[in-house]
Amino acid sequence: MPFIYLDIETDNTDKLGLDVFQSRIVTVQMLLPSGKSVIIKDPKNLDNIKSALENNIIVGHNIKFDAKFLKHHFNVTLKNVYDTMIAELVLSGGLYAGKKDMTSLSDLVLRYCGEHLEKEEQKGFKYGVPLTSAQQKYALKDLIYLPEIHKQQQAKIKQLNLETIIDLEMKAIPAMVWLELSGIKVDLEKLEPLKQNALQIKHEVESTIYHLLGDSSINLNSPSQLKKALNNAGIPVEGTNKDELKKYDTPVTNAILEYRDCEKFMNSFVDTLPTYINPITTRVHADYMQIGAVTGRLSCKAPNMQQQPARGKLAKHWKEIFVAEKGKNIVTADYSQIELRIVGQAAHDKKYIDAYNTPGVDLHKRTAATLFHVSEGEVTKTQRGMAKSVNFGLNYGMTGKGLIKKIKSDVGEDITVAQARQYIQAFQKLYPEVTAHLKQASQHGLQNKCVHTLAGRLIRFEDPSVIIERTLPDRIKQYENTHHKIPSPETIAYMRGDIRNQVLGKIGRQSKNYPIQGFCADLLKIALHEIFLKLEPLGVKFIATVHDEVVFECDENQTEYVKQVVKDEMERAGKHWFTDIPCICEVFHGSYWQKD
DNA sequence: CTTTTGGGCGCG
């Protein structure tokens, strides 16, 4: 299939210019397979090139942006795309994720063509105003480097064996366009009672705290002021974080914890969500980044739909504010215990394979039975909860101390260091293949400074010595603050060694976790492409996704079909790799966002 | 005065 290189300019180049619903396309520029360049000024429609755009591979830098405008304004759906920005993120092994200053077009032009791209003329494109010759030149300049970048990237992709990953990433782009244009509906009337409840609790605990501390002048949001006040009140806290405060279990520390919950809930969610409602669509259109994390996971902002409250007292009914339009349903689907299944599959662990292939068997219960020397039927809820913490935590290299903390926060149970050690040993003995696999992953990562997912995604590590030198000044400063003198060269050498151990330890743990997290992202993206092809043309909306979960909005009478398609495609995405353990997706529906 | 950093915490 031939390539068409494409870029657009929009009006309102300030903040509104980024909003597809509040600005217009001023120009569409293209480099055609023939080598000819075309500028379409103030397009009224794109009917004459619609089929060319939909039936060729469209190459662009951050093509999601252009594709959203083409879809919304002219109903042109780009289905085959190649994005030089996404490709660069894949090629970097995730190292450029979240680093905007590494993946801009000018960065790539410099990296691949050795030229500096000025961005000055970009401002001032106005709808209906003729282009100056400088603007015309600028419009094309963004285009002319793309073929060379594209060509060089292709060579690197081949060299690094990243064809499969590039393919799944490019195919996922139309789904991301679909997701951001769809948006999600928020019911503000449902938000009000949640707000009043949180406010009332907040005011109550606030006065309780001030009363108990005997000082109403302190800022409860200031950790330093709070610590001082607690110390004055005879509570010797060393910090004010949750774990530290929980240790004391006094009326005032408990009230502070409750105050924090309210503050977080109010400031981060209740008060901000309404500000993101788009005035044109009256829906919330979050900004998703396709490779937002080193592992290939998506990230999301403005607002972050991936961190909407779901547990805890205040959050109990929060997700119910995300609703379907009248006459529609919300369909949610999520992978069942996907990370554990990935580990078990990658390690070909006999007991994992058996557990996930035997109906009615629960891996956590099975682990608990061994840890506590009881039969599976006798396992209590608490024991299962503790085993769950062990299963999840140990898969990523958690140590005894970490396990104690995890079990305390997950199930509220106190265990000793000896018990923690014993659980870890029991786990390792119970699942020898998983244990060996993780150890091997850690060694591989440290040796090669990179790891791969089952689908072949490359995930790189930064050079340890660079991290060490970057961290050292902070450590020295810390020493100076506590000892009031400059550390000796011997001390500095010791610090280097200490930091080195920490950095290498972290890379070892990341090597265990990255392939699992990354492969889950691979699966999700593979599925999204197929789901897009089947459901987007039917008018179904793709309204949210959270790592192992996807959420859609469809007509009530489409519900069963949508559930079936989503479940099938999510599971089919993993078929090629899940040869020993089934990959299962669970689907639900209702009038709001729910997972049961 | 604005920008950066750090503690803390929401989700998977």
Next chain:
DNA sequence: AAAGCGCGCCCAAAAG
């Protein structure tokens, strides 16, 4: 304190 991993966002305090 880079003692399980990944992210974004809030606020206060420090830094420029």
